[in-house]
Amino acid sequence: MRSNFTFSTCNQADHGLPTDRCNSPVTIDLKSDGHIHTRFCNHASGEMEDYVRVALAKGLESIIFLAHLEAEIRYFERTWLTGTDFDSFFQEGNRLREKYQGALIINLGVEAGFNPSAVARLREMLARYPWDRVGLSYHFFSDGKRHFNMVSRRRKNMIGLAALGLHRVLSGYFAGLIQAVQKIDGHVLCHIDAVMRHYPHLSFDKSHWRQVEQLLDLVAQKNMGLELNTSGFAIRGEPYPCQRIVTMAVRRNIPLIPGSDAHRPDQVGRYFDRLPEFLAPGSPAQ
Numbered sequence: 253m254r255s256n257f258t259f260s261t262c263n264q265a266d267h268g269l270p271t272d273r274c275n276s277p278v279t280i281d282l283k284s285d286g287h288i289h290t291r292f293c294n295h296a297s298g299e300m301e302d303y304v305r306v307a308l309a310k311g312l313e314s315i316i317f318l319a320h321l322e323a324e325i326r327y328f329e330r331t332w333l334t335g336t337d338f339d340s341f342f343q344e345g346n347r348l349r350e351k352y353q354g355a356l357i358i359n360l361g362v363e364a365g366f367n368p369s370a371v372a373r374l375r376e377m378l379a380r381y382p383w384d385r386v387g388l389s390y391h392f393f394s395d396g397k398r399h400f401n402m403v404s405r406r407r408k409n410m411i412g413l414a415a416l417g418l419h420r421v422l423s424g425y426f427a428g429l430i431q432a433v434q435k436i437d438g439h440v441l442c443h444i445d446a447v448m449r450h451y452p453h454l455s456f457d458k459s460h461w462r463q464v465e466q467l468l469d470l471v472a473q474k475n476m477g478l479e480l481n482t483s484g485f486a487i488r489g490e491p492y493p494c495q496r497i498v499t500m501a502v503r504r505n506i507p508l509i510p511g512s513d514a515h516r517p518d519q520v521g522r523y524f525d526r527l528p529e530f531l532a533p534g535s536p537a538q
């Protein structure tokens with residue numbers, strides 16, 4: 253696989269703008285997987301070292317473990333790390349960093365799940381460790397009594413969210429992410445449109461698109477990156493986010509960061525080879 257890929261969404265013939273109004277060409281690093289889980293979160297399998305071995309076998313140059321952190325979530329099972337888990341995560345991660353020095357760059361990061369009711373707690377937990385990367389996402393939506401997972405296909409989540417009203421949940425999701433970016437210092441916004449992915453008939457309306465615009469403006473202002481989450485290829489044939497959001501991000505010069513969201517070792521770097529064609533269909537090979 254090639255190391256990186258450069259493309260531009262600007263076609264002057266299309267928009268007739270002077271070149272200084274064009275976005276700069278975007279380069280994505282195809283040798284770095286920016287989103288990897290491990291068994292520590294309770295819903296992924298495999299030791300950290302299993303993921304490292306696959307990354308090496310696939311010729312990657314760097315990986316970023318992005319361990320699930322959640323705060324004050326009322327849910328029937330734990331799908332994130334405890335404090336003790338994070339201690340073990342750093343201990344093992346540091347051991348691997350030393351062992352594989354020179355062969356693979358290993359970064360230790362966190363996928364911080366937003367909770368509008370637990371901002372102080374999230375900040376406090378984030379301040380405890382020396383993260384190489386902080387990814388922001390928003391998984392759990394509250395009805396005031398308990399939480400439902402917006403990226404789950406489990407019946408109890410799907411029924412619970414439908415009862416709240418899907419349009420309302422989606423608006424609440426984007427409002428939450430806007431707050432997350434404002435209130436928490438992160439490096440990258442994760443899988444922006446993966447939420448509600450198991451409701452195939454649900455589509456964004458104009459108000460949601462306005463929220464996406466506002467969110468991307470903030471991401472650009474805070475110099476954050478936007479994740480190209482390749483797990484989407486398995487579910488809908490394109491990454492999270494979709495083409496339209498990628499174009500909106502590129503126009504704002506937001507860096508795009510590929511991540512597999514691997515929950516099994518063999519998923520490291522999955523579908524990265526499909527990104528060039530997705531980003532610039534028919535573009536000549538470099």
Ligand SMILES: [Zn+2]
Pocket residue numbers: 289293295320515
């Ligand atoms: Zn997960």
Ligand SMILES: [Zn+2]
Pocket residue numbers: 363389391442443
């Ligand atoms: Zn996530």
